[in-house]
Amino acid sequence: MGGHRSGVLELAVLGLLHETPMHGYELRKRLNALLGAFRAFGYGSLYPCLKELLAQGLIAEESPPGPAAGTAPAKPLAGRRSKIVYRLTAEGKERLQDLLSESGPAAWEDDGFGVRFAFFGLTRADIRLRILEGRRTRLEERLDGVRAAMARTRERLDSYTLELHRHGLESVEREVRWLNELIASERESGQDPAGPRPAGGPQHQHDPQQDHITEE
Amino acid sequence: MGGHRSGVLELAVLGLLHETPMHGYELRKRLNALLGAFRAFGYGSLYPCLKELLAQGLIAEESPPGPAAGTAPAKPLAGRRSKIVYRLTAEGKERLQDLLSESGPAAWEDDGFGVRFAFFGLTRADIRLRILEGRRTRLEERLDGVRAAMARTRERLDSYTLELHRHGLESVEREVRWLNELIASERESGQDPAGPRPAGGPQHQHDPQQDHITEE
DNA sequence: GTTAGCATGTAAGGAGTTACATGATTTT
DNA sequence: AAAATCATGTAACTCCTTACATGCTAAC
Numbered sequence: 001m002g003g004h005r006s007g008v009l010e011l012a013v014l015g016l017l018h019e020t021p022m023h024g025y026e027l028r029k030r031l032n033a034l035l036g037a038f039r040a041f042g043y044g045s046l047y048p049c050l051k052e053l054l055a056q057g058l059i060a061e062e063s064p065p066g067p068a069a070g071t072a073p074a075k076p077l078a079g080r081r082s083k084i085v086y087r088l089t090a091e092g093k094e095r096l097q098d099l100l101s102e103s104g105p106a107a108w109e110d111d112g113f114g115v116r117f118a119f120f121g122l123t124r125a126d127i128r129l130r131i132l133e134g135r136r137t138r139l140e141e142r143l144d145g146v147r148a149a150m151a152r153t154r155e156r157l158d159s160y161t162l163e164l165h166r167h168g169l170e171s172v173e174r175e176v177r178w179l180n181e182l183i184a185s186e187r188e189s190g191q192d193p194a195g196p197r198p199a200g201g202p203q204h205q206h207d208p209q210q211d212h213i214t215e216e
Numbered sequence: 217m218g219g220h221r222s223g224v225l226e227l228a229v230l231g232l233l234h235e236t237p238m239h240g241y242e243l244r245k246r247l248n249a250l251l252g253a254f255r256a257f258g259y260g261s262l263y264p265c266l267k268e269l270l271a272q273g274l275i276a277e278e279s280p281p282g283p284a285a286g287t288a289p290a291k292p293l294a295g296r297r298s299k300i301v302y303r304l305t306a307e308g309k310e311r312l313q314d315l316l317s318e319s320g321p322a323a324w325e326d327d328g329f330g331v332r333f334a335f336f337g338l339t340r341a342d343i344r345l346r347i348l349e350g351r352r353t354r355l356e357e358r359l360d361g362v363r364a365a366m367a368r369t370r371e372r373l374d375s376y377t378l379e380l381h382r383h384g385l386e387s388v389e390r391e392v393r394w395l396n397e398l399i400a401s402e403r404e405s406g407q408d409p410a411g412p413r414p415a416g417g418p419q420h421q422h423d424p425q426q427d428h429i430t431e432e
Numbered sequence: 433g434t435t436a437g438c439a440t441g442t443a444a445g446g447a448g449t450t451a452c453a454t455g456a457t458t459t460t
Numbered sequence: 461a462a463a464a465t466c467a468t469g470t471a472a473c474t475c476c477t478t479a480c481a482t483g484c485t486a487a488c
Contacts, residue, residue, distance in 0.1 A: 082456055158337040168253030221474090223475055
């Protein structure tokens with residue numbers, strides 16, 4: 001058991017590799033496209049992470065021994081290995097599911113929430129709901145805290161600090177409204193098919209279109 | 217020269233101690249009230265920071281040899297020292313001004329921006345403007361990036377990822393609008409008094425409507 | 433008289449970040 | 461052949477986080 005990497009990166013990498021195998025460089029771009037708004041990772045973060053996921057057996061180097069079965073014949077699969085393509089192992093899939101099944105603090109704090117939401121498509125419906133509600137509660141606590149602090153120190157705040165708090169508050173309120181909509185929508189579609197069980201596994205309505213990666 | 221502490225904490229501590237001397241415990245509360253929305257620090261972060269600022273001579277333990285001059289007689293100022301009250305030294309003030317005069321990346325990235333904005337009252341008017349504009353530019357770059365990524369990968373995004381990006385984009389757009397207002401307001405009040413120098417302190421023109429927050 | 437909050441710290445470590453180093457391949 | 465970009469990595473470092481340890485003081 002090496003160092004336990006338990007951050008955003010691990011989850012994001014596993015999640016992306018679940019879609020399709022990839023090499024590091026491409027992974028990084030997809031990563032930053034996926035998380036775009038909140039976060040960006042450099043190679044200095046990614047490669048050590050890959051190294052450790054490899055050591056833990058959660059991912060593996062893909063060695064394509066079989067002849068054809070090329071999904072994308074557009075790019076010539078290099079005979080020599082300058083690229084190292086990684087794929088998710090069975091253990092990796094398990095680990096991914098474990099991570100996506102957490103509905104505790106890690107899942108509703110700022111960073112964790114973003115990634116997990118991005119992979120809601122792989123997450124069980126009841127967990128989705130729990131995470132959304134957990135985050136909403138968390139944000140409401142934060143609102144209470146800030147409002148209390150503002151009320152307490154009302155007089156001696158200069159206009160900039162006040163403006164900062166006003167804007168921050170509005171941002172959080174906005175996210176709460178967003179969450180409310182999402183929760184409502186989840187509840188609706190959860191009860192939709194009249195069945196009492198919300199179905200065990202996630203249903204893939206992922207249509208099998210070929211993945212042509214229009215690189216920038 | 218010891219380790220260079222150059223993060224959010226140092227600036228926030230120096231900024232708060234500029235207002236009035238304080239001891240650690242209180243400082244931490246004011247800190248989290250000030251930054252409320254974005255960030256929270258624990259004692260495990262604060263005390264080591266104080267220790268080092270002390271070592272660098274930027275702050276000093278306040279030994280009140282003079283008799284009266286108590287600002288708040290409500291609490292009995294303890295005779296024995298269970299509290300350690302810190303004050304800003306002259307060097308500390310200088311360092312604070314240096315930090316608040318930066319208008320580079322450190323000042324417009326997420327974390328740095330928040331703290332600096334909170335202390336805009338201590339910041340020169342031209343620097344304020346540069347920081348606001350720098351941040352706006354930064355956010356616009358981010359918008360471009362995300363929009364490009366969305367356009368590139370349009371088809372094969374599941375609805376959750378899409379929704380995440382949509383919401384992230386709106387948040388950033390909202391902040392850009394906020395910055396636009398702030399910049400306009402800065403420009404206006406900067407050129408207002410017809411004098412070439414835009415005056416030292418910020419004036420409060422915040423209209424005094426009472427802020428009742430209409431929750432849903 | 434014991435919980436709750438005030439007050440100060442330390443040791444270990446996590447999760448990336450920054451800067452650097454290197455080579456292959458494609459474009460101009 | 462020069463420049464850009466693809467592609468992979470490492471070492472050192474930073475800035476904080478978590479968990480722990482300790483005493484005092486005020487409230488119930």
